[in-house]
Amino acid sequence: MSGRVRAVAPAKINLTLHVTGQRADGYHLLDSLVVFTEAGDGLTLADGPGLSLDLTGPAAPALAVEPDNLVLRAARAVGATRAAFTLEKRLPVASGMGGGSSDAAAALKLLAGRGFPPPDTAGLMRLGADLPVCMAAPAPSRMTGLGEGVAPVAGVPALWLLLVNPGQALSTPAVFKALNQRDNPPMPEVLPGWSDAPALAEWLRDMRNDLEPPATALMPGIGDLLAALRAQPGCLLARMTGSGATCFGIFATEGAAQDAARALAAPGRFVLPTRSLPSVR
Ligand code: ATP
16 A cells, blocks of 8 residues: 545435335335435545554544444455554534444545455445445435445435534434334335426425434434424425434525524534535436
């Protein structure tokens, strides 16, 4: 290996998250439209005498470095033994934005450039159910099954987003456990393609995040956050991403997203205006 390389590990946003069934082994079947943002964690890879990880950034104190960090697990999965990673952790941990999976996918992509091919889908799933979709980032994708099904989605426009996390972690298993209805309808088989952000937001109104009700039952502040987002001028839609607690608003303009960010800023809250990346036509 030689030289220092860097990648952004973008936030993963589930514009929809339909829980369509549960397998006998307890795992849930999903149908989700996923986009990725310009903003995210930053990961740097340099040569090292061994495998190491330095953590920096505002969300670093929430993470234990060794040895379970997904960056190191990903490196071990492809047999890399001489790699020095620095992770600038900006995305809150356990926040529904798939930060850990995105970090691991970024590590795998950097290592692929150094001659370590990424694992197959089964190997990715052993690292985490969001790994396959994060490997497809920043392309918008439809994620199905337990997460192993990933298909590119055409016609997704760029979106001005405001991401808001109340500053409390929410455990994914706890949210699934609190879910009452496990066999909800999937999205339409054929996704329509959307002319612009308002058209996508309009279509999303008929879709859902099925984890929003159980997450809100566990953390009522999520309901308040969604109401606050919806009350902001220019907010076209507000929803929770993943298993929460991060909520996103889709805004008509960059200015509206920035104004809402200022209005919703509060101590302990993570508030980030950003843009999601569109399908490549
Ligand atoms: P998802 O939306 O995929 O459920 P999430 O955003 O809710 O993900 P993550 O931030 O990915 O959750 O963290 C999930 C768990 O993974 C945490 O409990 C954390 O300790 C562990 N973890 C290991 N490595 C990382 C990493 N690099 N970044 C964040 N979490 C990590």
